[in-house]
Amino acid sequence: MLLAPSDLTALGVTLKLAVTSTFFLLLLSMPLAWWLAQSQSRFKVLVEALVALPLVLPPTVMGFYLLVLLGPKGALGGLLESLGIGHLAFTFTGLVLGSMLFSLPFVVQPLQNAFAAAGGRVLEAAASLRASPLDRFFTVVLPLSRRGLLTACVLSFAHTLGEFGMLLMIGGNIPGRTQVASIAIYDHVEAMDYAAAHQLSLVLVAASFILLMLVFALNRRFQGVNLA
Amino acid sequence: MLDLDFQLQRGEFRLQARLQLPTRGVTALFGRSGSGKTTLLRCLAGLERIEDGYLKFNSQVWQQGRYFVPLHQRPLGYVFQEASLFPHLSVRKNLLYGYQRTAKSERKLHPEEVTRLLGLEALLDHWPAQLSGGQRQRVALGRSLLTSPRLLLMDEPLASLDTTSKAEILPFLERLKEELEIPIIYVSHALEEVTRLADHLVVLDQGRVLAQGPLQELLTHPELPFTQTQEASSVLEAQVREADAGEGMTALEVEGQTLLISRCGLNEGQKTRVRLLARDVVLALKPPEAISLLNCLETRIVDIQSDPNPSQLLVRLQMGQQTLLARVSRRSVQRLPLGPGMKTFALIKGVAVD
Numbered sequence: 067m068l069l070a071p072s073d074l075t076a077l078g079v080t081l082k083l084a085v086t087s088t089f090f091l092l093l094l095s096m097p098l099a100w101w102l103a104q105s106q107s108r109f110k111v112l113v114e115a116l117v118a119l120p121l122v123l124p125p126t127v128m129g130f131y132l133l134v135l136l137g138p139k140g141a142l143g144g145l146l147e148s149l150g151i152g153h154l155a156f157t158f159t160g161l162v163l164g165s166m167l168f169s170l171p172f173v174v175q176p177l178q179n180a181f182a183a184a185g186g187r188v189l190e191a192a193a194s195l196r197a198s199p200l201d202r203f204f205t206v207v208l209p210l211s212r213r214g215l216l217t218a219c220v221l222s223f224a225h226t227l228g229e230f231g232m233l234l235m236i237g238g239n240i241p242g243r244t245q246v247a248s249i250a251i252y253d254h255v256e257a258m259d260y261a262a263a264h265q266l267s268l269v270l271v272a273a274s275f276i277l278l279m280l281v282f283a284l285n286r287r288f289q290g291v292n293l294a
Numbered sequence: 295m296l297d298l299d300f301q302l303q304r305g306e307f308r309l310q311a312r313l314q315l316p317t318r319g320v321t322a323l324f325g326r327s328g329s330g331k332t333t334l335l336r337c338l339a340g341l342e343r344i345e346d347g348y349l350k351f352n353s354q355v356w357q358q359g360r361y362f363v364p365l366h367q368r369p370l371g372y373v374f375q376e377a378s379l380f381p382h383l384s385v386r387k388n389l390l391y392g393y394q395r396t397a398k399s400e401r402k403l404h405p406e407e408v409t410r411l412l413g414l415e416a417l418l419d420h421w422p423a424q425l426s427g428g429q430r431q432r433v434a435l436g437r438s439l440l441t442s443p444r445l446l447l448m449d450e451p452l453a454s455l456d457t458t459s460k461a462e463i464l465p466f467l468e469r470l471k472e473e474l475e476i477p478i479i480y481v482s483h484a485l486e487e488v489t490r491l492a493d494h495l496v497v498l499d500q501g502r503v504l505a506q507g508p509l510q511e512l513l514t515h516p517e518l519p520f521t522q523t524q525e526a527s528s529v530l531e532a533q534v535r536e537a538d539a540g541e542g543m544t545a546l547e548v549e550g551q552t553l554l555i556s557r558c559g560l561n562e563g564q565k566t567r568v569r570l571l572a573r574d575v576v577l578a579l580k581p582p583e584a585i586s587l588l589n590c591l592e593t594r595i596v597d598i599q600s601d602p603n604p605s606q607l608l609v610r611l612q613m614g615q616q617t618l619l620a621r622v623s624r625r626s627v628q629r630l631p632l633g634p635g636m637k638t639f640a641l642i643k644g645v646a647v648d
Contacts, residue, residue, distance in 0.1 A: 187378040190341055191434075193365040194372035195392030196441055205391075209382045 073266050075242050076250035083158070083233075083246060084226040087165040091173050091222055092215075094166070099177035100203070103185060121171045128167060129235025136160050136236065156238040161246075164236040165226045172221035180214025181207060213288050220281050224274060296445070296479075300347025300357075302337065309333050309501040315494065317352060317445065317477040322492035322509075324482060330501040331481045335449050338479065339372050340365040351445065369400075370445040371438030371476075375453050377430035379422035385433050386418040392441035402442040403474070411473065412436045412466055428459030432466060439474070446478045452487060467491055472565075485520070489513070489529050489569050514610055514617045516599040521608055521619065526572040528618040534564045543588075549614030554588045555645050569646040572608060575620035576641040579630055589642035593618065597634050598627060611640055 069077070098117070102110060120128060136143045136154035143153030154160035184207045192202045208215070230248045237244030239253070247266055254263035296315040301308065309330040315321050323331040336342040338349065340356065340363060348358040356363045365372075371392075379388050389405060409415055412432045422430060431451055438446060451467075452460045464487070471478065471491065482488050488495065488509070495512045497504040497519075505518055513520050514528050532546040532553060537560060539545040544560055546553040546568065553568065560566055581590055593611035601608045607627050609620045620640060622632070632638065 187374060187376065188380060190365070191372070191374065191378040191437075192380070192391070193341075194339065194370070194441075195437060196366050196395035197391070198366055201395070206380060 069265055069269065070262060072241055073247075073250055073262065076245050076247045077266070077269065079158075079243070079245060080227060080247040083161055083165060084223045087162045087169065087226055088173075088219055088222040090162065091166045091169055092218065095170070095173040095177055095218070099174050100181050100207070102174070102178045103181035117174050118171050120168055125168060125229065125232035126235055129164060129232035132160070132164050132167065132232075132236050136163065155236065156240060156244060158237075158243055161233055161237045161244055164232050165229060168229060168232055169222040169225045172225055173218040176214045176217040176221065177211065180211035183214075184210035213285060216281060216284060216288070220277065224277065227270065227274065295350075295352060296338070296477075297350040298338070298348065300337065300344035300349060302333070302342065302345050304333070307333075307501060309337075311337075311503055313496060313503060313506060315479070315496070315506075318475070319493035320471055320478045320480055320491045321494040321496065322480045322482055322488045323496050323498060324485075324488055324492075325498035325504075326483060328500075329498040331483075331498050332449055333501075334498065335447050335479065335481050339370060339447055340368055341372075369441075369443055370447055371441055371443035373431070373434050373438055373446070373448040373451045375450045377422070377427075377434040379425075379430055379433055379437075381422050383422075384418070385414065385420050385422065385425070388422065388433055389414070389418075389436050389440055392437055396441045400442055403439050405440060408436045408439050411439075411469065426459065427455045428462040431455065431459070431463055435466070435470075439470075439476075443476060446476050448478060448480045450481050450483070452484070453482075464490060485525065489527070490567065510617055514619050516597070516608065516610070521572075521599070522602050524573070526608065526619055526621065527569050528572070528616075530568050530570065530613075530616050530618065532566050532568055534560045534562055534566065537562045548591070549616055551591050551613070552589075553591070553642070553645065555647055558647055560647075566647060570618055570642060571644065571646075572619035572621040574643040574645075575611075575618065576643060577609065577620050577622055577626070577630075577632065578639045578641060579636075581639050582641065585641075587641045587643065589645070591618075591640045591642065593638055593640045595632060595634050595636045595638055598632065611638065613640075 102114060133155055134140050138144065138147055138153040138155070140153070143155060147153050154163065188210070189202055189206060192206045197205065228248065230252070233244070233246055234249055239245050239249050247270055251263050251266050254260070254266065295317055296313070299312040301310045307330070311334055323334060325331045333342060337344050343362060344357055349356045355361065356368055380391065383391065389409070393401065393405060409418070412435060414432060414436055417425065417429060417433070422433070425433065435451070452463055455463065468491065480491060492509050494507070495509050496506040497512065505512055505515065510529055512518055515521065520526060530548050532548045534544060535547040535552070536545040538557065539554065542557055543554045544557045546555060546566070555568065591613055593613045596610040596612050596617070599608045599610070601621060605624055606621050607624050609622055609632065611618045611620060618640060626632070
């Protein structure tokens with residue numbers, strides 16, 4: 067099975083998008099999830115609702131607002147334009163921002179649950195053993211949350227692989243820059259080229275399957291260590 | 295000296311404490327559940343913030359007004375009721391966690407020493423989940439000791455253990471007290487633990503300090519709850535005079551007098567404590583003859599107090615620097631008669647050795 071060069075490029079863009087947005091999303095979500103797990107602030111409910119919003123909104127709605135926001139006339143896009151950086155509509159950066167927003171609840175929620183479970187007595191013990199708050203986070207909370215961390219990574223990654231409507235809205239469909247695999251498949255179907263659509267789809271099915279297998283295998287090992 | 299004066303409100307519960315605790319030996323915070331003893335301990339550690347007042351340790355301010363030293367910067371160790379070991383680290387790494395975070399110049403206790411003291415040699419490569427409750431609590435204790443704390447706080451470390459594990463840990467705590475000069479503040483609601491370990495006692499009730507003072511004094515104090523139960527008892531400090539006094543006995547010396555007990559592995563010269571239940575002490579005005587009881591101590595009556603049982607009275611006896619209690623019938627007190635200042639002989643029916 068040989069993929070056309072344009073399909074390979076689309077797969078490459080998809081992979082790059084999934085990796086980049088998962089990475090930045092984790093960086094953003096860890097402090098946020100930690101705050102949500104620890105905080106008793108009355109703004110917590112508000113933040114939780116905002117984080118969960120992408121779960122219920124249609125992707126096209128989010129994509130539309132992002133396009134407006136990031137475009138040359140949008141609040142953020144306009145500002146960036148005036149700074150000489152350029153607006154973000156139909157760019158790879160725009161895609162990354164979009165898929166980060168889209169996957170936010172899928173990363174924050176497992177992390178928040180894991181952090182909440184890892185807190186408590188064990189953390190107090192670590193503090194009594196002279197560990198500073200940051201030290202406690204890296205040596206106790208993170209290791210005890212690795213299953214939640216793995217779940218968050220996989221959900222974000224897989225979610226980005228499969229996203230269509232929102233990416234089409236913000237990214238347009240520019241081959242080599244913003245055309246991802248799911249959009250390429252749609253193009254093939256539109257052009258009645260079912261063979262090419264099959265090939266690319268099969269690659270996605272196989273990749274997703276292998277990824278999930280790896281995750282479950284890893285998860286089993288983590289569980290083994292915890293119970294050992 | 296641990297010097298504190300503060301209050302704290304948690305919902306309906308209000309804790310008010312004003313104490314000056316000695317920073318040597320074992321101080322027990324004693325009280326029923328809900329009396330505020332754990333909350334008080336958590337305040338000392340900085341796990342709870344006091345609202346109003348101050349907390350000083352040897353003239354070092356830990357909290358005063360808005361000034362607050364967080365737990366990881368206080369030179370103390372904390373042992374929780376549940377061991378709370380790090381489940382993702384081996385026993386060895388659990389032990390070293392605090393040691394590695396303690397400045398080299400402040401390390402007074404080292405892994406080999408602590409491992410030996412607590413008998414952990416064989417467990418170093420185990421995971422916490424593989425240990426029994428008692429073993430886990432020993433690791434938790436070792437982990438705290440390895441930060442070379444200048445104060446050790448223990449929150450009912452034996453409460454979640456079964457009787458066997460308790461019996462396994464108590465001797466370690468006693469060794470700790472004897473061999474290391476770390477002051478310990480020990481929260482407990484179990485009187486046996488307190489009488490075995492504590493030198494100083496703070497009695498808490500409904501968030502208030504009911505009394506504080508040396509253990510012996512408080513145990514025999516007529517107005518405190520200890521004397522108001524069937525288990526009213528006194529504790530004597532003793533030293534082993536003769537480990538093998540023949541016929542399976544060990545001879546102890548208490549205030550120059552001899553107390554014989556069954557042999558229980560004590561060594562010559564060793565210090566120990568014996569606990570005498572008030573109902574196991576019989577009083578006589580003359581030393582009795584031809585009697586099977588072995589122990590007869592010469593004492594003087596301090597005072598005679600009422601007892602929860604109306605037919606009984608509680609007699610406080612002085613023996614050198616130490617105090618013991620005897621529960622005798624009202625009828626005997628009137629018939630003998632017994633009164634303050636009189637010389638009496640205390641016949642001991644049973645001795646519990648700790």
